[in-house]
Amino acid sequence: MTHRTTRTPQSALSTRRRFLQQLAIGGAVVGPGSAFLASCATGGGDDDDDAAAEEPQGEVSEDNPLGVPTDQPVEIYIFDGGFGDGYATDIHQPIFSERWPDIEINHHAAVDIAGELQARFAANEPPDFVNNSGDGQMDTSQLISDGLVHDLTELFDAPSWDDPSVPVRDTLVPGAIEMGTRDGTPYVLNYAFTVFGIWYNKTLMDENGWPVPTTWAEMLDVCADIADHGIAPWVYQGVTAPRYMNWPLLTMATKLAGPEILVAIDNLEEGAWGHEAIRESAHALWDLGQKGYYLEGVEGMEFRDAQGLWARGEAVFCPSGSWIENEEADAIAEDETFELAMMPEPLLSDDAVMPLETIRATAGEPYFVPAQANNPRGGMEYMRAMLSMEGARGFTEMVTSFTSVLGSSEGVEIAAPGLSSAQAALNAAGENVINWFYTSWYPTMENPGIDQATGALLRGAADVDEWVERCEDVAREIREDDSITKQSR
Known part of the structure; x- marks a missing residue:
C-alpha cells in the first residue's frame, strides 16, 4: 500500500x-x-x-x-x-x-x-x-x-x-x-x-494591532478587544479533549510556583492538585468561560471541528502541540492569508519564579x-x-x-x-x-479522570474548588489502587 x-x-x-x-x-x-x-x-x-x-x-x-x-x-x-x-x-x-x-x-x-x-x-x-x-x-x-x-x-x-x-x-x-x-x-x-503552547491566529492579531500577551492581565485585555470585534478569543478541543487545556493550566502554574508542583502531581502526593498556584491557574481558565471568551458551543464539539473553526478564523487562541499545523493543514489552506504562530503561556503574576519563555x-x-x-x-x-x-x-x-x-x-x-x-x-x-509524567504513567488518571473534571471547569459546571476536589479524587483512586504499579521521580 x-x-x-x-x-x-x-x-x-x-x-x-x-x-x-x-x-x-x-x-x-x-x-x-x-x-x-x-x-x-x-x-x-x-x-x-x-x-x-x-x-x-x-x-x-x-x-x-x-x-x-x-x-x-x-x-x-x-x-x-x-x-x-x-x-x-x-x-x-x-x-x-x-x-x-x-x-x-x-x-x-x-x-x-x-x-x-x-x-x-x-x-x-x-x-x-x-x-x-x-x-x-x-x-x-x-x-x-x-x-x-x-x-x-x-x-x-x-x-x-x-x-x-x-x-x-x-x-x-x-x-x-x-x-x-x-x-x-x-x-x-x-x-x-x-513543543506545546498557545497557538494563535497571527494574521488577525497583526491586522488588528493586538499585542501578544505576556501576562494574564494582558491576555484578558486582548480577549476583551477580540470579543468586541465579534470574534471568539479562545477555542479548545471540545467535548472530545478538554484535557488540552490542562497543558496551559499546568504550565502557567509551574511558571508561578516552580517545577516542584509537577513532581508532586506525578508522585501522587495528597493535596498536589490543590496547590495555590494550580488553583490560580485553574481560576484563570474558568474565568475565560465566565466572561464568554470561549467559542460558543465549543463544549459540545468534536476536537477537529473546534480546531477547524479556529483555523478558519472564528477564534484567535488555541492550546495544542506542534502537530496542529499539520493536523489542520486542509483548513489552513482554505485561507491563503492565514498564518499561525505559537506563544508561551502568559505569566499569572509578576513574581513568578520561572520566566515567561518557559515552555513544555x-x-x-x-x-x-x-x-x-x-x-x-x-x-x-x-x-x-x-x-x-x-x-x-x-x-x-x-x-x-x-x-x-x-x-x-x-x-x-x-x-x-x-x-x-x-x-x-x-x-x-x-x-x-x-514536562510531566502522570499522563503516561497512569493513563486513566488523565482520561477520563482529569479530562472530565477540566471539561466541567471550562463549561462552568464546576468551580475551582470542585475541580480540585475531583482531581484529588482521581489521584487518590490511582494512589490507593494496589493493582497499579507506581512510578516516582
Whole structure:
C-alpha cells in the first residue's frame, strides 16, 4: 500500500548538540490526541520467556545486527491522525525495503488503534509494530504490566542505521529513551518531538494591532478587544479533549510556583492538585468561560471541528502541540492569508519564579513492538530504519514536526510558520523546558479522570474548588489502587 503526499519545504534549523539536549525533557507520551483506553488484553508471566524463545530470527551479522528473518513479513499499524500515515508509506517503508527487498511490509492505517487491535492482543496475535496514538490509544502501561510489550534494549544497543560505529541510543536526544522506560526497561520509542503552547491566529492579531500577551492581565485585555470585534478569543478541543487545556493550566502554574508542583502531581502526593498556584491557574481558565471568551458551543464539539473553526478564523487562541499545523493543514489552506504562530503561556503574576519563555516540550508519539508478535525483530528493524537520518528528516519535512533523532533538523528548511515559531520558542526557553509524567504513567488518571473534571471547569459546571476536589479524587483512586504499579521521580 503506497500513496503520495506533497511535502512542505521548511527553513533551516540549528543543530547544535547543546540545543538538542535542551529538547530532551522526560515526560508524557503525547501525540495528536492523547486519550487512552484500558487494554482488555491478558497475558505475560512465564509465557513471555517461551514467546521470546520462539521468535523467528535470522543470522546475526554486521549487516543484520538484530537478526531479522528475511523470510518473514512485517505487519505494521500506523495511527492515521494528525501526522497521517504518508510518512510511513512514502518515507520509512521505502528506506526499509531498500535494505530488505525480500521482506514484505503489510501496512495498516487506523484511527481507532484499540478498536482495531485489542482483540488481537487478547488472542496473542498482535502485529509486529504499533503506532499507539490518538483517542483510541491503548493503555501502554497496562500492556507492559501484562507482559505484552517487547523489551527494546536490543534495538537501542544495536548499531545505528547510518553509522555502525554509533549505537542507536547515542543518536537520540537525551531523555527520549527514558520516557518510554518502565522499571529500568525501555519499551516504547517516542519518535516525534513536540513543543506545546498557545497557538494563535497571527494574521488577525497583526491586522488588528493586538499585542501578544505576556501576562494574564494582558491576555484578558486582548480577549476583551477580540470579543468586541465579534470574534471568539479562545477555542479548545471540545467535548472530545478538554484535557488540552490542562497543558496551559499546568504550565502557567509551574511558571508561578516552580517545577516542584509537577513532581508532586506525578508522585501522587495528597493535596498536589490543590496547590495555590494550580488553583490560580485553574481560576484563570474558568474565568475565560465566565466572561464568554470561549467559542460558543465549543463544549459540545468534536476536537477537529473546534480546531477547524479556529483555523478558519472564528477564534484567535488555541492550546495544542506542534502537530496542529499539520493536523489542520486542509483548513489552513482554505485561507491563503492565514498564518499561525505559537506563544508561551502568559505569566499569572509578576513574581513568578520561572520566566515567561518557559515552555513544555517532550518527545512523544509512541511506537512499540508487541511481545507476542510473529516477527518482533522485524518490528525493531523497522524502528531502526525510522531512526535513520533520512527517515527523521523526511518525517519533519512531510508532517512539520521535529523528531527525537539528534541532528536530524540539519539542512531541513522550515517554511511552515507555526513550526518555525515553535523553534524560536525553544531557542528562547533555553533550559527552561518543563514536562510531566502522570499522563503516561497512569493513563486513566488523565482520561477520563482529569479530562472530565477540566471539561466541567471550562463549561462552568464546576468551580475551582470542585475541580480540585475531583482531581484529588482521581489521584487518590490511582494512589490507593494496589493493582497499579507506581512510578516516582
